[in-house]
Amino acid sequence: MKVWEIAERFGLENMRLTEAPEPVPGHGQVKLRMLAASINYRDLVVVQGNYGKAIRPPVVPMSDGVGEVVALGPGVSRLKVGDRVCPTFFPDWACGRPRDAVMQMDRARGASRNGTLCQALVVDERAAVKVPDYLSNEEAATLPCAGVTAWNALTYGTPTLPGDTVLIQGTGGVSVFALQFATMMGARTIVTSSSDDKLERARALGAGDVVNYRTTPEWHQEVRRFLPEGVDRIVEVGGADTVSRSIKCVRMGGVIAMIGVLSGARSAIELPLVVMRFIRLEGITVGSTEHFEAVVKAMAHARLRPQIGAVLPFDQAPVAFEKIKAGGTFGKICVTM
Ligand SMILES: NC(=O)c1ccc[n+]([C@@H]2O[C@H](COP(=O)([O-])OP(=O)(O)OC[C@H]3O[C@@H](n4cnc5c(N)ncnc54)[C@H](OP(=O)(O)O)[C@@H]3O)[C@@H](O)[C@H]2O)c1
Known part of the structure; x- marks a missing residue:
């Protein structure tokens, strides 16, 4: 063979x-x-x-x-x-x-x-x-x-429920599965991407709101504009460049499912924010x-x-x-x- x-x-x-x-x-x-x-x-x-x-x-x-x-x-x-x-x-x-x-x-x-x-x-x-x-x-x-990772990003620990809000970073393999699964689960989704064309594709798959993270580098503020109290769950694939912003736009007590480190593996994050806002950083490996x-x-x-x-x-x-x-x-x- x-x-x-x-x-x-x-x-x-x-x-x-x-x-x-x-x-x-x-x-x-x-x-x-x-x-x-x-x-x-x-x-x-x-x-x-x-x-x-x-x-x-x-x-x-x-x-x-x-x-x-x-x-x-x-x-x-x-x-x-x-x-x-x-x-x-x-x-x-x-x-x-x-x-x-x-x-x-x-x-x-x-x-x-x-x-x-x-x-x-x-x-x-x-x-x-x-x-x-x-x-x-x-x-x-x-x-x-890809499929199993996206599933666990949405279900591990506290599962996503209908009506929950989920922010999905990027439109790569794991992220598109996460968008499809979150939509199937009845969640309201926000998708970020560097490409407006891909954001249109994401909309066709059920994305509720979209943000271009290249033209809107402060995308976490845009997420707060859509959801003033913050988002229930974030599918975090960006890593070093994104996790601090994720911490700023997840809701009090929300979950950041840590999946990928596409922009780098080391990051200085503001731990007091995680502590005082009851944020759960959850590592997921498939x-x-x-x-x-x-x-x-x-x-x-x-x-x-x-x-x-x-x-x-x-x-x-x-x-x-x-x-x-x-x-x-x-x-x-x-x-x-
Ligand atoms: N923990 C696990 O079990 C697990 C499993 C699978 C993958 N991963 C990790 O997850 C990451 C994604 O894997 P994949 O296979 O889905 O990759 P992929 O198909 O190559 O997708 C990469 C996409 O991520 C987006 N992206 C890149 N940098 C970004 C940033 N700074 N902010 C937001 N989005 C960004 C881009 O989306 P746009 O083109 O839309 O901008 C890019 O197309 C990788 O780091 C991978 O190693 C982890």
């Missing part, structure tokens, strides 16, 4: 399409013929060698994808040949609260040899989630990291198989469709990395096998 990998040295220019032996499922495992994969910003970070010291080549990139079960190892009871499933992001985190033992980053999918950018993959059956028939392969491929199953159940009920921005053939997979690096695409960038 063919597989894209970083064999020895990190760097997009070092991604190679190579031949690897067909994997054989062991006890409790299934073999997937991969159908599609989908890129996250995090996959670019991995390939560039910036995902932490524990991650070393060889790496098969990308955490998100979907495949068809083509072979069963001994002892498999939940899945059968022909099922269409997504591998989960943290193969060891089935359910329950986050724990060190199940969240090692070097074993997260796409940070080791077990990424989805390959023609065949063996996974534990308990680390695979069946996807609904109404989703295309490309749509299903977007769920494991989620478990149980979280993923909740996503699929809710999506199937609402017939919610992920947004697809570009689809590339397998032999052009590095273009997906260039596209996410360049930004500009609204909707997920996928690769078909």
